[in-house]
Amino acid sequence: MIFHQKQWQFFRKTAELGKMPHALLFYGQSSTNKNSLALEIVKLLNCEKENFNDRPCQTCRACRDIKKNIHPDLFIITPQENKEIVISQIRGLQSSLFLKAYSAPYKAVIINQAHFLNQDAQSAFLKLLEEPKGKTIFILITEYPEMLLPTIISRVEKFRIYDTSIKKQSSPRQKKLVSELVNIAKQDLFLRFKYAKTLAEEPQELKEVLDVWLGYFRELLLESINDKPVIYPMIKLKKILKTLQTTDFLLSTTSVNPRLALEILMLEL
Numbered sequence: 001m002i003f004h005q006k007q008w009q010f011f012r013k014t015a016e017l018g019k020m021p022h023a024l025l026f027y028g029q030s031s032t033n034k035n036s037l038a039l040e041i042v043k044l045l046n047c048e049k050e051n052f053n054d055r056p057c058q059t060c061r062a063c064r065d066i067k068k069n070i071h072p073d074l075f076i077i078t079p080q081e082n083k084e085i086v087i088s089q090i091r092g093l094q095s096s097l098f099l100k101a102y103s104a105p106y107k108a109v110i111i112n113q114a115h116f117l118n119q120d121a122q123s124a125f126l127k128l129l130e131e132p133k134g135k136t137i138f139i140l141i142t143e144y145p146e147m148l149l150p151t152i153i154s155r156v157e158k159f160r161i162y163d164t165s166i167k168k169q170s171s172p173r174q175k176k177l178v179s180e181l182v183n184i185a186k187q188d189l190f191l192r193f194k195y196a197k198t199l200a201e202e203p204q205e206l207k208e209v210l211d212v213w214l215g216y217f218r219e220l221l222l223e224s225i226n227d228k229p230v231i232y233p234m235i236k237l238k239k240i241l242k243t244l245q246t247t248d249f250l251l252s253t254t255s256v257n258p259r260l261a262l263e264i265l266m267l268e269l
């Protein structure tokens with residue numbers, strides 16, 4: 001994961017001291033990985049390792065379920081197809097939060113693209129924020145914090161999440177994904193589409209794959225900005241990044257056919 005190290009250390013410390021704020025707002029450019037940071041914080045709070053130094057371990061049941069977005073105490077709200085987060089989505093949360101946590105110390109609510117909360121949904125959400133139930137953390141993620149009610153803004157701790165050029169520690173799996181990508185980019189369209197088909201068969205993994213690729217191309221872009229020789233011209237890098245972001249967005253918020261979305265991406269490489 002690429003995070004701003006100082007911010008990450010801050011959240012680690014806060015979690016360890018049991019002082020994590022009740023509601024966080026992450027804002028900043030779309031290219032920053034606010035969402036991964038939110039998930040890592042939820043892992044940090046709910047990881048099964050006793051010792052905080054070992055958290056998030058990435059391997060316990062809680063860490064794995066959070067990563068796959070299937071943890072019973074993690075609620076992720078994303079805009080519907082019409083690009084709105086509606087009141088029924090927030091009401092659904094209300095009843096879930098009222099129940100006792102299944103297994104985790106913390107219930108967590110992540111609202112992606114929170115600027116798409118419509119007026120009614122924002123009012124309903126404000127009520128949720130005002131009546132904390134047990135150990136619950138709310139994380140709002142947006143590029144446009146000014147679209148949120150000032151009453152919401154005043155009740156959340158705000159963090160600007162910056163793009164970071166700190167080199168990440170790549171895991172063997174991340175390295176494998178990047179080398180697959182580098183290889184496939186050299187192949188003809190037939191093989192690329194075949195690869196898209198294989199990827200689309202594992203929709204659970206897709207988000208991770210796209211995240212790793214986004215990270216890789218962002219780094220290339222940074223290097224190219226710093227005048228280092230890179231295999232793609234900057235214009236092309238920007239185009240690939242944009243397609244990757246669109247693919248990521250489409251796959252996470254709509255029911256677009258993953259194979260089709262990936263084929264479009266493969267055309268760009």
Ligand SMILES: [Zn+2]
Pocket residue numbers: 046047048049056057058059060061062063064
């Ligand atoms: Zn863990």
